Amino acid sequence: MAQLSSTLLYIAFVLYLIGTFFFGGAIRDKRKERQGKDRWSQFGIAVTIIGFLAQVGYFVTRWIAAGHAPVSNLFEFTTFFGMMLVAAFIIIYFIYRLSVLGLFALPVALLVIAYASMFPREISPLIPALQSDWLHIHVTTAAAGEAILAISFVAGLIYLIRVVDQSKPSKRTFWLEVVMFCLITTLGFVIVSTAFGLSGYEAKFTWIDKNKQTAEVIYDMPALVGPHKGELAKESAGRMEPLVEMPAMINAKKLNTVLWSLMAGTVLYILLRLGLRKRIAAALQPLVKNVNLDLTDEISYRAVAIGFPVFTLGALIFAMIWAQIAWTRFWGWDPKEVWALITWLFYAAFLHLRLSKGWHGEKSAWLAVIGFAIIMFNLVAVNLVIAGLHSYAGTS
Amino acid sequence: MEQVKCECGHVNPHGTAFCESCGKPLVDLGERPLLDMRYEGSARRSQTYKKTIIDQIWAFFSSVKVGVALIVITLVASAIGTIFPQQMYIPPNVDPAEYYKQQYGWAGKLYYELGFNNLYGSWWYILLIALIGVSLVICSLDRVIPLYRALKRQGVKRHPHFLERQRLFGVSHVSDLDKTMAVLKERLAARRYHVREEGGHLLAEKGRFSRWGPYVNHIGLIIFLIGAMLRSVPGMYTDRVMWIPEGETKEIPGTNGRYFLKSEKFIFETYEKGKDNEVFNAAIDRVGNGMIAKNYQTNVVLYKRVGPVIPGAKPKLEKVKEYPIRVNEPLKFDHYALYQVDFRLNEPKAMSFQLADKQSGKTFGTVTVDLYDPKESYNLGHGYRVELLSYFPDFEFDEDGNPSTKSRVPNNPAFVFKMYAPDRPKGEVSFVAIRQTIEPFGDNKYKMAFAGLQTRNVSGLTVRRDFTLWILGLGGVIFMIGLIQGMYWNHRRIWVQRINGELWIAAHTNKNWFGLKNELRRLLDGTGVAMPTDRLEEEKQAGQGGQAHGTA
Numbered sequence: 034m035a036q037l038s039s040t041l042l043y044i045a046f047v048l049y050l051i052g053t054f055f056f057g058g059a060i061r062d063k064r065k066e067r068q069g070k071d072r073w074s075q076f077g078i079a080v081t082i083i084g085f086l087a088q089v090g091y092f093v094t095r096w097i098a099a100g101h102a103p104v105s106n107l108f109e110f111t112t113f114f115g116m117m118l119v120a121a122f123i124i125i126y127f128i129y130r131l132s133v134l135g136l137f138a139l140p141v142a143l144l145v146i147a148y149a150s151m152f153p154r155e156i157s158p159l160i161p162a163l164q165s166d167w168l169h170i171h172v173t174t175a176a177a178g179e180a181i182l183a184i185s186f187v188a189g190l191i192y193l194i195r196v197v198d199q200s201k202p203s204k205r206t207f208w209l210e211v212v213m214f215c216l217i218t219t220l221g222f223v224i225v226s227t228a229f230g231l232s233g234y235e236a237k238f239t240w241i242d243k244n245k246q247t248a249e250v251i252y253d254m255p256a257l258v259g260p261h262k263g264e265l266a267k268e269s270a271g272r273m274e275p276l277v278e279m280p281a282m283i284n285a286k287k288l289n290t291v292l293w294s295l296m297a298g299t300v301l302y303i304l305l306r307l308g309l310r311k312r313i314a315a316a317l318q319p320l321v322k323n324v325n326l327d328l329t330d331e332i333s334y335r336a337v338a339i340g341f342p343v344f345t346l347g348a349l350i351f352a353m354i355w356a357q358i359a360w361t362r363f364w365g366w367d368p369k370e371v372w373a374l375i376t377w378l379f380y381a382a383f384l385h386l387r388l389s390k391g392w393h394g395e396k397s398a399w400l401a402v403i404g405f406a407i408i409m410f411n412l413v414a415v416n417l418v419i420a421g422l423h424s425y426a427g428t429s
Numbered sequence: 430m431e432q433v434k435c436e437c438g439h440v441n442p443h444g445t446a447f448c449e450s451c452g453k454p455l456v457d458l459g460e461r462p463l464l465d466m467r468y469e470g471s472a473r474r475s476q477t478y479k480k481t482i483i484d485q486i487w488a489f490f491s492s493v494k495v496g497v498a499l500i501v502i503t504l505v506a507s508a509i510g511t512i513f514p515q516q517m518y519i520p521p522n523v524d525p526a527e528y529y530k531q532q533y534g535w536a537g538k539l540y541y542e543l544g545f546n547n548l549y550g551s552w553w554y555i556l557l558i559a560l561i562g563v564s565l566v567i568c569s570l571d572r573v574i575p576l577y578r579a580l581k582r583q584g585v586k587r588h589p590h591f592l593e594r595q596r597l598f599g600v601s602h603v604s605d606l607d608k609t610m611a612v613l614k615e616r617l618a619a620r621r622y623h624v625r626e627e628g629g630h631l632l633a634e635k636g637r638f639s640r641w642g643p644y645v646n647h648i649g650l651i652i653f654l655i656g657a658m659l660r661s662v663p664g665m666y667t668d669r670v671m672w673i674p675e676g677e678t679k680e681i682p683g684t685n686g687r688y689f690l691k692s693e694k695f696i697f698e699t700y701e702k703g704k705d706n707e708v709f710n711a712a713i714d715r716v717g718n719g720m721i722a723k724n725y726q727t728n729v730v731l732y733k734r735v736g737p738v739i740p741g742a743k744p745k746l747e748k749v750k751e752y753p754i755r756v757n758e759p760l761k762f763d764h765y766a767l768y769q770v771d772f773r774l775n776e777p778k779a780m781s782f783q784l785a786d787k788q789s790g791k792t793f794g795t796v797t798v799d800l801y802d803p804k805e806s807y808n809l810g811h812g813y814r815v816e817l818l819s820y821f822p823d824f825e826f827d828e829d830g831n832p833s834t835k836s837r838v839p840n841n842p843a844f845v846f847k848m849y850a851p852d853r854p855k856g857e858v859s860f861v862a863i864r865q866t867i868e869p870f871g872d873n874k875y876k877m878a879f880a881g882l883q884t885r886n887v888s889g890l891t892v893r894r895d896f897t898l899w900i901l902g903l904g905g906v907i908f909m910i911g912l913i914q915g916m917y918w919n920h921r922r923i924w925v926q927r928i929n930g931e932l933w934i935a936a937h938t939n940k941n942w943f944g945l946k947n948e949l950r951r952l953l954d955g956t957g958v959a960m961p962t963d964r965l966e967e968e969k970q971a972g973q974g975g976q977a978h979g980t981a
Contacts, residue, residue, distance in 0.1 A: 035708050098708050129943070155711035158700045160722050161756035243532060282533060327966055331943045338940070342912040350905050359757045361768040361891045363901070366549045367518075368511040378504040382497045388643075388940075389467070389493035415511070 034098040035156060041091035042112065046146055048084030049119065049139050052077050056135035060320050074132040081135065082123060088116045099156045101164075104172040106157055107416055111149030113173070114412070117180030118142040121336070125184055129332055133324055138187045144219050151226040167355035174347025175373075179408050181340030182380065188333035189401030195324050196395055199315035206312060212402055213313040217305070218298030222290070225297045229254045236272035238263040243281035250286055257292050260285040287417060330394050333401050334387060341380050348373040372411040379407055437584070442575075444472030450584040452591025463964065464594040466937055469583070471575030475567075491571035496564045503557045510548035513540050562654045565647045573644045580637060585627035587924055587935075595924075595935035596942070597949065599961030603932050609956055610932075613925055616952050622923070631925040640939060642915020649908025656900030667765075667894040674776065675885040678732070678746075683892050684765065689732040689746055695772055695886035698724040725769050726755045727888040731762060754890065764894050771889025777839045778885045782861070782877040784813055784848055793850070795880055800839035812851035815877070819845040824862055832860075848875045921945055923952075934961050 055077030092113070095103040103109040122138040125131075159168070190212065197205045236252045240260035250260055259275025263285070279285040302313070309316040352373065353363035364370060383400045386392040392400070433441045439450035447454045447470040454464070464470065475491035478484045489495055513536075519528050525546055529537035544551055592598060603609045614631055617624050622633035660666040669682040671690070678691040700721045702713050713721060732746035752760045760767040779799045783792045794809030800822060807815045823835040824843035832843065843862035853874060860867040861877050921938045934953075938945040946963065953960055 100706060153712075153715065155715070156708045157712035158705060158709040158721055158723065161725050165757040167757075280534075327969075328943060331941070335941065335943075338916045342909065342916055345912060346909060350909065353901075353905075357898070358759065361759075361766075361770060361893055363898075365517075366510065366515055371507050371511050375504050375507050378500050378507070382500045382504070385493050385497050385500070390497070 034094050038091050038094040038098060039154075041087045041094065042146075045084045045088035045091060045116075046143065048080050048087060049143050049146075052081040052084060053136060053139040053143070055080055056132050056139065057320070059132035060136060060323075071132070074130075074135075077132065077135055078123070078126055081119065081139065085116070085119050085123060088112075088119070092116065095156065101159055102169040102173070103156070104176070105159055105163055105168065106153070108149050108152040108154050110172060110176065111152075111412065112146055114176045114180055115142045115145040115149065117177045118145060118183050121177075121181045121184045121340075122187075125332060125336065128335075129328065131324075131328065131332065133191060133321055134184075134187060134332065136320065137191055138184060141183065141187055141216075144216065144223075147223040148219055151223060151230075162359050165355065165359060167351065167358065171347060171351040171355050174343060174351055176347070178340050178342075178344025178347045179376075179412075181336055181343060182408060183405055185333045185336035185340065185401040186405030188329050188336060189398035189405075191321050191324060192326060192329045192333060192398040193395065193402070194314050194317050195321040195326060195329070196398075197314065199312060199318055206314065208399075209314045210312055214298065214302055215406075217302050217313075218294055221297030221299075221301055222294035224301075225254065225293045226290075234272075236269040237266035238269075239266055240264070240285075241281060252286055252289060254289060254293050256285075256289055258285050258289050326394070330397060333398060334393075337380060337383060337401070337404075341384065344380070345377060349377055368415050369411065372407070372415050376404070376407050376411060379404055437586075437588070439582070439584070442472045442578075444477030446470030446472075447591060448588070449579045449582045451586060451588045452583075453588035454590055454594070462594065462968070463596055464591065466595075466939075468572055468576050469579035471579040473571050473575055475571045487567060487571070490564045490567040493568065496561070496568055499557060499561050499564055503554075503561065506548065506554055506557065509545060513537060513545070515548065516546040558654065562651060565651055569644045569647045573641070576640065580640065583632070585625045585632040586630045587632075587926065589928060589933070592924060592926065592933050592935040595937055596965050597936040597945070597961040597963055599934050599959050601932045601934070601958045602930075603957050606927055606930070606932060609958060610925065610927070612956055613952070613958070617923065620948065620952065622921075629927055631923075633923045633925070634921070636918045636920045639915055639918035640920045642911050642913075642918075644911070645914055646908045646911025649904050649906070649911055651904070652907060653901055653904030656897045656904055659897045659900065660895070665896045667892065669892040670770075671890050671892060672773075672887055673727075673729075673890060674778070674887045681765070681767070681892055683894065686738055686744070687734055688749075688762070688765070689734065689744065690767070690890075691730040691732065692888055693728040693730060693751075695774075695888045696724060696726040696728070697722075697772065697774060697886070698726075724755065725772060726753050727769055727772075727890065728753050729760065729767075731760065754888075764896070766893045768891040768893065769888065770891045773887040773889070775884040776887050777842065777882055779883040780842060780844075781880040781883070782815075782846075783880045784809060784815060784850075785876055785878045787874060787876050792878070796877070797883075798844065800842055812849070814849040816847040816849070816856070817844060818847050818858070821862075844877075846877050848873070848877065850875055919944070921948070923949070932958055934958060936961060 055073050059071055059073035059077060092103060095109075104113050118138065119142050122134065122142070126134060193205075193209055193212075197203075197209050199206060230253065234253055234255065236256060238250050238252065238256070238260050240248055240250060240263040242248045242261070249266070250263075255273040256263075256275040257277070259278045261279060261281035263275060263278065265272055265274065275285075279288065305313060305316075352370065356365065356370075357363040383397075383404060386400070387397055431443050433443060433445060433455055435441060435448035435451060435453055435455065437448060437451040437453065439448055441449050441455065446456055447464060449469070449471070452464075452470075454470075473491070474484075475488040479488055513529065513533055516525050519525060526541055529541040529546060531537075533540065540546060548554055610629065610631065614624055614626065614633075617631070617633040620635075622635045624631060624633045626632075667683040671679065671682050673679050673690060673692045675692050675694055678689055680686055681688040681690050699719045700709055700713055700723050702710055702718050705713075705723075728751070730751050731749040733749050734744045735747045736745050738744070749762065754760045754767055754769045756769050759769075777800050779797050781795055781797045783795050785792045793811070793813040796807040796809070796815050798804070798817065798820070803817055803820050805817055807817070809815065819832070821832055821834040821843040822837055822839040822841075824841045825833060825835050827833040832845075841863060843860070846859050846861060847856040848859060849856045857873040857875055858868070858870055859873055859875075859877055860869060861879075866876065919938050919941045921936070923936045924934065926933045936945055936949060942963070946960075950960055
């Protein structure tokens with residue numbers, strides 16, 4: 034059952050990839066102004082739906098195998114977030130029929146799922162705090178809310194790529210490239226993790242932690258930065274010696290992974306820039322040339338309007354109810370809770386600026402991008418760096 | 430207070446931008462082609478009166494700009510609070526000043542000095558939340574009352590200036606006005622519009638209640654904040670900790686001696702290979718067998734005191750219920766909840782010794798000393814007897830080199846025994862501690878040989894009673910209702926009027942113009958009435974130099 038589950042996820046991944054190409058084809062098709070039905074989009078959405086069903090299959094089979102909904106560790110939660118992203122895209126697609134949305138939403142979902150797969154994937158048993166039906170209720174609703182909000186980012190991104198003037202460098206082109214760079218760096222992380230994972234790289238260090246205790250750490254990438262007073266263990270003799278040693282309060286292993294991802298991202302980005310001979314966003318601009326700006330703006334806003342109540346319910350209200358049951362208090366200023374509050378405050382500000390201050394169009398699109406950055410920060414940095422009560426097991 | 434009388438006869442309050450009834454602009458709009466429909470042009474107090482200090486405070490807090498600024502400041506402050514752990518999450522037995530400096534260097538020191546270690550409880554953070562609360566109240570009152578007035582008093586017949594200044598507006602010539610109007614009326618009603626007709630003009634409206642969504646959700650938030658404030662009122666909120674060892678009955682703190690709890694057993698389980706679902710094997714292997722917690726559970730019996738409280742007397746108890754308290758499954762009774770939060774395994778409970786002859790090794794019976802409640806004398810029969818002269822639960826030598834105890838907790842128990850035997854009627858004194866025996870008065874014939882340690886588990890439980898929960902819940906429910914009401918519905922209005930033999934149509938929605946346009950398209954399909962143009966889009970297109978637009 035667990036094997037079948039993994040296979041289904043793999044199938045879903047491949048189908049989303051194919052779907053992306055179909056949606057790409059739909060754009061090309063429209064540029065030629067062909068008459069008649071848009072076959073590319075139809076295939077695209079069909080493939081996407083089949084992919085989504087495959088991923089639902091992954092979810093259900095894994096649930097049956099484990100006996101609990103697969104949303105209990107970073108891999109499972111992030112994968113589920115990707116699945117909800119696709120679901121949100123499918124719904125929005127049937128409201129607005131905008132193919133270009135698929136061309137951008139599916140790659141984001143692909144990146145999310147690929148990123149998820151870099152973490153321990155085995156089915157883990159539930160610790161006592163997670164043994165509750167609220168695990169399913171809270172986590173699924175929160176993920177659904179975040180996924181719908183992410184669609185707002187996708188639409189906002191399309192809006193910005195279309196509207197930002199690429200003829201001369203400016204603050205806007207710079208920040209848009211930063212967004213592109215972040216997406217590419219995520220890809221970089223996936224590539225280096227996969228590459229070193231396949232090669233089976235392992236280097237064991239003994240080091241002195243901040244409580245002055247000797248500890249061991251196993252790197253799965255060559256050490257650019259080593260742990261505090263780290264020394265390669267005997268069995269790892271011959272592995273790369275760290276270039277720089279970190280103080281004890283910094284988690285050198287995680288920093289090392291970040292550095293490798295940044296390096297891979299930078300190399301990829303430079304190669305792309307050299308190949309395209311223009312900014313990434315400028316290269317994407319022709320794809321969105323025919324996009325109706327008002328419609329994109331409306332989708333971006335609509336996604337927030339739909340997603341915000343879902344997010345509030347899942348990430349705050351259900352979260353509080355469960356926290357009251359499991360941790361004795363509905364609110365404890367745990368970093369993950371605080372970042373959910375920050376996300377909520379941000380989108381509340383977004384809605385007020387839009388509804389009362391008339392921040393439409395480009396301003397609104399930038400806000401959608403920032404909102405997604407906050408969600409991603411909560412998903413990535415808060416779990417891996419800040420780590421409070423919510424830090425899932427298995428992110429060593 | 431002066432009032433403004435419109436040419437249609439309706440009297441508007443001072444400060445109204447366009448007539449509540451017919452919509453005729455009352456102020457000079459200049460070249461502006463579109464009306465600002467956000468609050469129906471109603472006279473908001475904050476926009477109208479700016480003289481006194483109260484007016485100015487009111488105007489300040491009613492500003493969305495100020496509200497958003499408060500939200501953003503709170504957001505940034507909250508984020509700062511997550512840079513390093515808050516004081517409640519650092520080990521309780523360390524000096525925070527030292528801790529932050531030692532763990533996080535100069536940045537940690539600065540963090541502590543700025544008071545960010547208790548950021549969410551700081552006066553300024555609470556003040557920020559309070560200001561948001563004030564802003565919520567004033568913003569809502571400033572808008573909702575005039576908005577309610579304007580929507581209630583809106584007329585069916587609108588002034589041409591009102592219609593032509595709507596975002597969706599169009600004029601059509603139709604052959605049979607009466608028939609077209611009738612068809613439109615029917616179609617609008619079929620689309621669940623509430624249609625009013627007056628003098629041959631139509632006003633179709635739906636989803637007006639969604640306009641109240643923001644105010645409903647603000648009320649919810651205010652109730653929630655009030656609930657959070659009430660926690661600091663004495664009696665509303667109890668939060669106590671109790672440590673209870675297996676086998677003991679203790680008064681539950683915070684219940685004023687009304688409830689008692691007995692712990693039957695504490696259970697700690699881990700996931701083990703072979704015993705649990707084998708799909709978990711890989712995960713168990715990675716972390717280590719027996720390293721992933723599966724269950725923390727205290728089996729308890731809850732008792733209630735019967736009869737009056739008599740100091741010094743043993744309370745009379747009546748069993749209420751048995752319950753296994755587990756994480757996620759607190760024991761609930763009489764508004765109290767008891768949670769499994771902590772535990773200590775294998776705490777020493779009692780020590781056993783055998784009275785033995787040092788040379789022959791022969792033993793003469795076992796003495797078991799309860800480490801919390803030791804007896805003074807232990808009779809072993811046949812003339813053998815042991816007296817406990819002194820007991821040091823947490824033994825150390827004090828400054829003068831005399832034996833003493835650090836605490837009442839039996840971390841390192843030591844005993845002074847006096848052993849009596851038929852051949853030692855005056856007794857022998859022996860000092861017994863862990864791994865050491867001292868015979869202060871010379872060689873003894875007998876010794877107390879260590880024969881075992883009984884341990885027990887201790888459960889850490891949290892006792893909570895929170896009378897604010899229902900207020901918070903109510904606030905949350907109202908907030909969600911308001912949010913859904915405001916976000917998932919929209920307020921659409923369509924005006925159809927005959928003016929000079931032409932059919933004028935104008936439409937407005939508070940959001941989702943895409944949906945409104947689709948609806949209009951379906952509504953007007955086949956009626957011969959032209960689809961109203963989106964004048965905002967037109968304007969933009971003109972601004973962009975006529976760039977081509979794609980499909981909508």
